[in-house]
Amino acid sequence: MADKYYGWGGMPPHHGYPHGPPGSGAPGHPPQTYPYGPGVVFYPVHPAYFYPPHHHPPYPPPPDTVQVVDSPPEEPELTGETVELPWSTYRWVPACLSQRSIPMGALRVGTDADGDEIYAGRAHHEGDVLPAKVIPTKNACYIAYGGEEILKDQFEVLVPAMFSWQFSTGGNVPPGAVEAGMTADGEKLYFGRVTHDGCTTPGKIHQSHGVCYYPFDGEERSSAEYECLVLF
Template structure:
């Protein structure tokens, strides 16, 4: 794999096990509903969520997150094969499962949505949904999705990537147009961007991938 993985301190097949973090050997089960959970309550519809939630913090200097890398990242190509035990991120409009990924684009390491059954991976950048042929997928791990909004992330949010300016990027997801679509939480922009149908869609209420 060429390019800047080592430049950012990210390495394909690198396994980091922060203290107290356990790793499962099986893929997390599919969500029973498209909407995930708040940190302090059971599953709920996104329309009833308050924009101010306990357990979330507004990043100050982008230094609020301690778990920078968790899980095993494995390099993949759209032509496959795809490894087992990938971490699920959402469900596409047609019911196909979407997985957690990341890829380089114009110098940024960007959270990506990976759909193995369609042999595609997408990031969003500059208002567009961009197809990536080379990327990494997240495998194993003990993770949970927590509600956040307006560019904030929970304290246990997992850093997925970063911009060329050094700002951390996180994996978010939201319900959009009949799908549960993952994208990138860009704190300084105050939102989560979703790659969807060729565009970069901005949402202010979303869930964030966190270390359990």
Template sequence: MSGFLWQRSSIYSEFPYNGAVRAGVDQDGTQIFVGRAYHEGDIIPCKIIPEKQACYIAYGGEEILKNEFEVLRTGELSWQFATNGDIPPGALEIGRTTDGEPLYAGRCMWEGSQTPGKVQPSHGCLYFPFNGQEISVKEYEVLVLQ
């Protein structure tokens, strides 16, 4: 795996800002970073908000707080526009369902926040955690290796 690495972390430890991949900003201007967390056998892309000691995944219609996660660090990465479950060439596989489907990091603008989530190709959308819910959109950006 060249171009990036994962670092284990938790909401209780000091966040590794140096080299962490930024996904966007929350409504109040706090930075949001890319990560992944384990849940019910899946590895799911997550949004990490270190200033709020929070990490959230979108799962089963809900925004779920995770205490432990992995932070995506460093790399020649960029965001590319996609729609309807499409995945651009070079997309970085962030996670996987228990059924073996790859999951990708995506992001979108929503109510003044540039927020990340998971692109699940078989569902044709980006799911992201927001205000207690799992929300889906058909237009989004996907994280890719350059």
């Protein structure tokens, strides 16, 4: 695009600037070369230059929304326990399903519907320590809680000295009854067992409820008549 000059008379001649109109000069001076005053400069106007648009780097995407989920507190690690009494001693030995075995000398307390042996155990759940039934052939440990039969991976197995089973009812326990656990409120739970549909299944004797709760066929069941595990 050609340069453009702005001033009186259009484009200036090649030999100089155009003269102003008659009478444009001051008194006693020749007419000015530009009608608006001395010292006016003619300058070229170049076509507008458009810089290429500057692309800012994209803003980093916002971080993924972090959702805070209240996870249940982890259950305490089972470390085992040895209970020494003046007349006897017994142990709670840690175990888990991945081991697929139980300690030597574990106390057998019953049989499942298909004849599998059930052993005495206990496990943590929702702040409670609850008696459990351990079935090694099924690689399972069950507790009774909240109307359900719940599978537990971490548990302890009872290894006894000398025990016996004594019949009891209504939440009562005989002297020497084995304390197998405790509720989150601090109430002691005793180890009991119930015969149901030809199966002998261990459970928890809950004195304030007057029954023995036991896990069976996916549910938590209860019986006011039961046997209680007692130390000799």
